[in-house]
Amino acid sequence: MRKRRLRVLKPGGKQIRAEVHLYFFDAGGQTLHQEAMPVGQGWFEYEDDPALDACWAFAIPKEPGYWTSCVQSFRALPEVWCAPIKVSGHSWWHQMLGTDHLANPNRGAGLRIGVIDAGFTPDESLRHVKRIDDDGGVVDEDPDFWIHGEAVCRILSDRMAPISCAPMAPGAELLFASATYSDEDLLNEDFIFPLSDNLPQSHLDPVLINNAIFDMAVSNQVDIINLSAGAVEMNEADESAIQATIALARKHGVTIVCAAGNEPADRADFPARLDDCIGVGAFGLVDWGARGSMPRDYSYGEENPTGTWQGKKVFHWGESAYGEGVDTIGPGVGILIARSGKPTYDLTGTSFSAPIVCGALAVELAADPTYLGMPRDHSRTLYAVERLKALCKPSGMPEALEGAGIVAPNIKS
Template identity: 30%
Template sequence: MSTEEISFVVLSEHGDPLIAHVLLRTRNGSERSPRQERFSDEEGRVSFPVPEGHEVDEIIVGATVPGFWVMRIENAEPFDRLRLSSLPMIRKPGWWLRCMNVDTEDDDRGKHIKIGVVDADFQQSAGIEHIKQTTGPTGLAIGKEGTWGHGEAVCRILADREPMAAELLSVAPGAEVVFADASNGKGGVSGFRAAIAIKQLVSQGVHLLNLSWGHTREDVHVAAALQTASEMGVLVVAAAGNEPGEERVRYPARDIHCVAAGALGLKKWGKKGTLVKYYATAALGRKGFAGRVPQVGTVYSWSECTAGGIEVAAPGIGILVQRGGEVSYALSGTSYASPMVVGVLAIALGRDREYLGMGGTSARTQHARETLKRLSQDVGMERERQGIGVPRLPKCNV
């Protein structure tokens, strides 16, 4: 398609206009242009200029309101309307919980374990009221009323206690969770603030730490905090990163004191035309990216994941979270694989009397590492894509 402009209306399945975040990339032969970014207006309409000689390479559309899949269109022929598919109603535990053998009949799963989350953009709301908050290094209160952010998404995956979420969506709702803000004020995480937050949480007696963020460069302050955490009995799990062109997982995931988590998807998950379904197609066509989990089916390594140095792989593609008692968002990225690992470890360690009797020393950290190693099962992917495997609890009653 070659034109001076592409314009269309974004609608729900029922034909209602939607305000949506839209990304457009064009190409001229084999050369791909940078993505253009727009928001559709209140009538759902959005327009983009298309340079002469270019054709549409891909369009990615996500509604700004909850309840819809993110859609992806490739090599588009001219069209004037795009209907976004609604997220599914879920009546059985999510595939990510079944993949890890999480027994959702155990309402207290994760009990006795205290988890620290260092992130940005967290706001307490229904289902995660129990999550405690520290104050940031500036002493300011955390969270802005009405916001939805990365830190909240991570915490919902980890320990949402809203009844539907606890039964069908979240990993370890019985765990005690403390959130520490490390926002840089620009939607990301400050390394300096993260280092302070890590030390705060260690001093508060957490057993496990989740870091669902990463930077390209090492940070001496974070490195020192991670060493302290390890020496004080705290195992840290971090997101590998969402940069497939990089040769090494991001920092802090590549720190010697962290476990780097890569992301998996499920072949049969996601509606036709969604970004999640595209991820499956893209990965399953590549050698070594596919594996199989008993009672779940074919899984794949996310092709957008930074792969060099992955230590463990966990579900992270098309993960559903709730807000207000309704399935609201389908999240994808290594950010969401990391709390899966932490949650499963919390369940296992919360039942481990030896571990619970250990003091805050490096021996306890090593015990947690060994537990993760025992839980992790080879699912048939290349080592680079799965590390030691997928953590799976020994019994499944779901």
């Protein structure tokens, strides 16, 4: 073992605050992770084992407005450059779904969406979000970094975002329940956000999840619930309780949209894999993002199956779950969110494809008089699920990867 260093920089050769994560392959092909430690002046130090193959290093900027970036062969090229986020016009996921924010800035009005996620303190752009919980906590917040629950709410309903980060359903009423552990001594690893195990808000309390689903469905009568969290396996008691409450929600006419998970397994996480939920995988647009950014690097993976959508090449995100329980796929690579009206962070994962699909479905149902006139029972939920399937169109990727296809409500061919 020896100590080595790499540096994270932004244009002009200036240092940038960041987290740096390194990935290695051992002789058996297993991936090993290490977080490099900051030592000043933009330098990060790590323990290097020459017996391991250096795979890649990626930097998550802790300064708003820069792409998450990466470099391969970081022993030979010990620098990661973070480019500024510069995007104008509708971003690729709005184009893929046929969304025109300027033509319909109040889309989704009349529907209620419930979000169950990590607690956060909303700023002015999310002040309209109604918090309904009493138990869930607020995680320790870094003003220069995003919170998981905040990101999901921004994708759905940031009413001050620029057009490049336009929300999916800005007219819908958004209700929020925190399921963050209020006592850190109770933390366990049963229920975790996909691809967020390096974040302080990674873990959720299954009891709070269960309570929030009940409150959303029964007490607050939401139409759709977004749950961007899941587990490969859970203890039997928690799993049974959540499954029963999800079934109850469906009987109250509630549609539940879940992240499929960020492990490339052939089965979605719980609860996305349940028949009572819509499991959402993730895909990306080839060449999206600045040179050296993680979103662009993902699109170059030789193992990623590709398809074509609206004349553009798309790819199945290699870390997304697929197969059993994956009903559809949504945009989930390099999704931009804003703060203070400016593009601020890029996000990747099924945690973020789920609210995009949730928002697209909400907009469709808000304009459907048949749905709006139905009683709040199981038939209403079944109708919503069938409407979603009707909105999906195949991209040419294998069905096991994309389920019914890509949700595209405003694409007619």
